[in-house]
Amino acid sequence: MTDDDNLDSNEAEARAVESRAEAFIGVREARRSEVAEDYVELIAELIHENGEARPVDIATRMGVTAPTVAKTLGRLARDGLITRAKYRSVFLTEEGRALAKECRHRHEIVLRFLLSLGLDPETAERDAEGIEHHVSERTLALFAAFSKRS
Amino acid sequence: MTDDDNLDSNEAEARAVESRAEAFIGVREARRSEVAEDYVELIAELIHENGEARPVDIATRMGVTAPTVAKTLGRLARDGLITRAKYRSVFLTEEGRALAKECRHRHEIVLRFLLSLGLDPETAERDAEGIEHHVSERTLALFAAFSKRS
């Protein structure tokens, strides 16, 4: 092996390592917004169903306690995704509605895809909930195309 | 609508809400083990490639700083997944090796599946990293079957 080969392979290796690191960093970033996305999606759903989103309903549907909901709603409000008044229901801002719509769209594509693969509805719902935050635009497009095809 | 209908639909609704909550709880559980799984998988890889896993290499490949690695390794050691001596490399316990193997298996199935859908390798790697922690056994089996088929 010449010095040049050595350099080249080192550089190739370095690029591979860096791209892997970027993948991990990307996953960590996605993880940070997961909770917010789940809440916003659920809030949109509750408003659609009941005309309002009450913390108590968010709590039971998310499977967490009321104080956890309160704290998370604080963060969502801080980040401009919801508005709320003390002891009142929660509503989405324009930004929150946009995010909710996007999440619902992704969720549905992933869910339909899993179902079209032949997965049972219960497992499909459960897996979709975890997967939806980690699919790129490209993957989503492939999922959608596949479901449509079959 | 009769009272009976009302009761029935309420109960059905309650079951749906509960099952949804369980999905969220499951996702949160999966999230808790994600970091450990990523580390263990990477450590196995480094040992395979270099004969040892040094914190500095874990750090660059994970895209985090050395102190973060140190703290995480502390948790892994506490949880019986690795062994280590001060200022020395890290090694996997029997349990750690088993987990690493399982993770690698899952990772490869997801990756192959995404590639077989026609995704480019870079995106496939990135998405697989995020998705692998959220696929059930059933979904994994379907993914594997699909890749083999095509």
Place this chain on the structure above:
DNA sequence: GCAAAAAGTTAGCTTCGGCTAATAATCATC
């Protein structure tokens, strides 16, 4: 074999997202 560089550790800070216990406000019912 010593000095400088590299690697590892420790201390201490932050945010997030859970929880319980206690308190406050609202709602519903009589």
Place this chain on the structure above:
DNA sequence: GATGATTATTAGCCGAAGCTAACTTTTTGC
């Protein structure tokens, strides 16, 4: 409209996972 039940909030705890700054140990190169 008082009161009991429901709902919401606050305070305060915890652990995970990130960071920087400062320090120690090990490795390397002369």
